[in-house]
Amino acid sequence: MHYDLIVIGSGPGGYVCAIRAAQLGMKVAVVEKDKTFGGTCLNVGCIPSKALLHASELFEESGHLFDKMGIKLGQPKLDLAAMMKFKDEGVDGNVKGVAFLFKKNKIDTFAGVGRIAGRSKVEVKGADGTSQVIEGKAVVIATGSDVARLRGVEIDEQRIVSSTGALVLDKVPQRLLVVGAGVIGLELGSVWRRLGSEVVVVEFLDRILPGLDSEVCRQFQRLLEKQGITFKLSSKVTGVEISGNKLKATVEPAAGGAAEAIDADVVLVSIGRVPFTEGLGLEEAGVKTDNKGRVTVDARYATNVPGIYAIGDAIAGPMLAHKAQDEGVAVAENLAGRSGHVNYEVIPNVVYTYPEVASVGKSEDELKQGGIAYKVGKFPFTANGRAKVNLQTEGFVKILADAKTDRVLGVHIVGADAGNMIAEAAVAMEFGAASEDIARTCHAHPTLTEAVKEAALAVDNRAIHM
Numbered sequence: 001m002h003y004d005l006i007v008i009g010s011g012p013g014g015y016v017c018a019i020r021a022a023q024l025g026m027k028v029a030v031v032e033k034d035k036t037f038g039g040t041c042l043n044v045g046c047i048p049s050k051a052l053l054h055a056s057e058l059f060e061e062s063g064h065l066f067d068k069m070g071i072k073l074g075q076p077k078l079d080l081a082a083m084m085k086f087k088d089e090g091v092d093g094n095v096k097g098v099a100f101l102f103k104k105n106k107i108d109t110f111a112g113v114g115r116i117a118g119r120s121k122v123e124v125k126g127a128d129g130t131s132q133v134i135e136g137k138a139v140v141i142a143t144g145s146d147v148a149r150l151r152g153v154e155i156d157e158q159r160i161v162s163s164t165g166a167l168v169l170d171k172v173p174q175r176l177l178v179v180g181a182g183v184i185g186l187e188l189g190s191v192w193r194r195l196g197s198e199v200v201v202v203e204f205l206d207r208i209l210p211g212l213d214s215e216v217c218r219q220f221q222r223l224l225e226k227q228g229i230t231f232k233l234s235s236k237v238t239g240v241e242i243s244g245n246k247l248k249a250t251v252e253p254a255a256g257g258a259a260e261a262i263d264a265d266v267v268l269v270s271i272g273r274v275p276f277t278e279g280l281g282l283e284e285a286g287v288k289t290d291n292k293g294r295v296t297v298d299a300r301y302a303t304n305v306p307g308i309y310a311i312g313d314a315i316a317g318p319m320l321a322h323k324a325q326d327e328g329v330a331v332a333e334n335l336a337g338r339s340g341h342v343n344y345e346v347i348p349n350v351v352y353t354y355p356e357v358a359s360v361g362k363s364e365d366e367l368k369q370g371g372i373a374y375k376v377g378k379f380p381f382t383a384n385g386r387a388k389v390n391l392q393t394e395g396f397v398k399i400l401a402d403a404k405t406d407r408v409l410g411v412h413i414v415g416a417d418a419g420n421m422i423a424e425a426a427v428a429m430e431f432g433a434a435s436e437d438i439a440r441t442c443h444a445h446p447t448l449t450e451a452v453k454e455a456a457l458a459v460d461n462r463a464i465h466m
């Protein structure tokens, strides 16, 4: 029961940290309270949501685009139970994959709630009430996050749901009210709109996807509106009443004023996530947290208590699986005496709707606020040969480069497959590329990625196809 490393939580942060540490020769234990490994991401986050986004996108395409391409199938019919089974099988394959990797890397696993029980000690309390104490030279807190609650609105996961409930609805709601126009609300709103729901999104701020480039968000909002999603910006939901079969949400202007009622069959509360550290015994262990409940760490992910580290959604920074994974690798490498590091300037962000929205680096708003002189190169997919032939012409690529040095500062893509395309920009930025470097790199034809090259050329007004 003596380990080099004990990881509490088996989400993307925890399981990747454990595997990397085992690769580096450490004796590793993972403590997980849920029935399956993989955390939020694999069980109720990234993976199930992307399965439903993929299936619902094909459902919609088969009803609209197939006909145009000469594929005559008739009106597609939805078998929601089968679609949910498809999603569950995808989740199952992924969580079993983590169990396999733990075995392969000789990582011991402990089922139960982990609590820091003094220096180097973690108590694991099983569901049957039994408890055991394991010891580790280092402990990594990778306990992730939980759904943020909205005051006055009780989530029952049946009709008033969080993202977790919205992934398992057994019938398509006639009307879905989404509270919050962040990534999760827009992704799940898109799923249910494609499957037949009338979707209304209420957002407190005057824009969708706060934090992303505002030009991108304006264009993206218009595209979503064209698909039939209705937005009520600068508005807040202050309560939801159950009246018979229907829900009645009270919606007020964010700045105050007369309230209105919006009827819905299901309300999805997606106003963000909060760090999850319940039951960990942080206070007793003396581990400091910040005013948002996030575990405070230094640049090496060390907390104020020697031997205790933290990563992923439980600490500050974007709540993204790949950020958690990279932190997991970094902390494992640091513990092994190497120099683990995460470059927070180059963390891609993707919204997996149709079209997708992907970005890395600075937004134009941030450059303006920071007083940084920049050049912009833009290229629309309407001018990209592959996008035209695929009927995927919505969106554009925007590259922001330093006015003096030409170094790429940010890349923003709205378009089909933007999530895959952004990887090129991330690699370029990691290597400190100039827009000239991207412009001079040969891109295969015909691909959507040529729009990235053209946007780079457009930084100096020399795009070819525009």
Ligand SMILES: Cc1cc2nc3c(=O)[nH]c(=O)nc-3n(C[C@H](O)[C@H](O)[C@H](O)COP(=O)(O)OP(=O)(O)OC[C@H]3O[C@@H](n4cnc5c(N)ncnc54)[C@H](O)[C@@H]3O)c2cc1C
Pocket: 008, 009, 010, 011, 012, 013, 014, 031, 032, 033, 034, 037, 038, 039, 040, 041, 042, 044, 045, 046, 047, 049, 112, 113, 114, 115, 142, 143, 144, 145, 163, 164, 184, 276, 278, 279, 280, 311, 312, 313, 314, 319, 320, 321, 322, 323, 324, 352
């Ligand atoms: C609907 C949805 C869609 C998302 N889509 C994406 C996406 O497309 N891309 C992306 O990058 N991110 C996405 N995310 C965010 C992503 O899921 C998180 O950023 C990521 O899971 C964080 O990883 P983590 O390892 O820090 O924590 P988590 O994945 O939350 O894992 C924490 C684990 O710790 C366990 N745990 C907690 N406390 C204890 C304890 N005391 N003892 C034992 N075990 C404990 C939990 O049971 C859990 O398994 C999505 C999230 C949601 C909700």
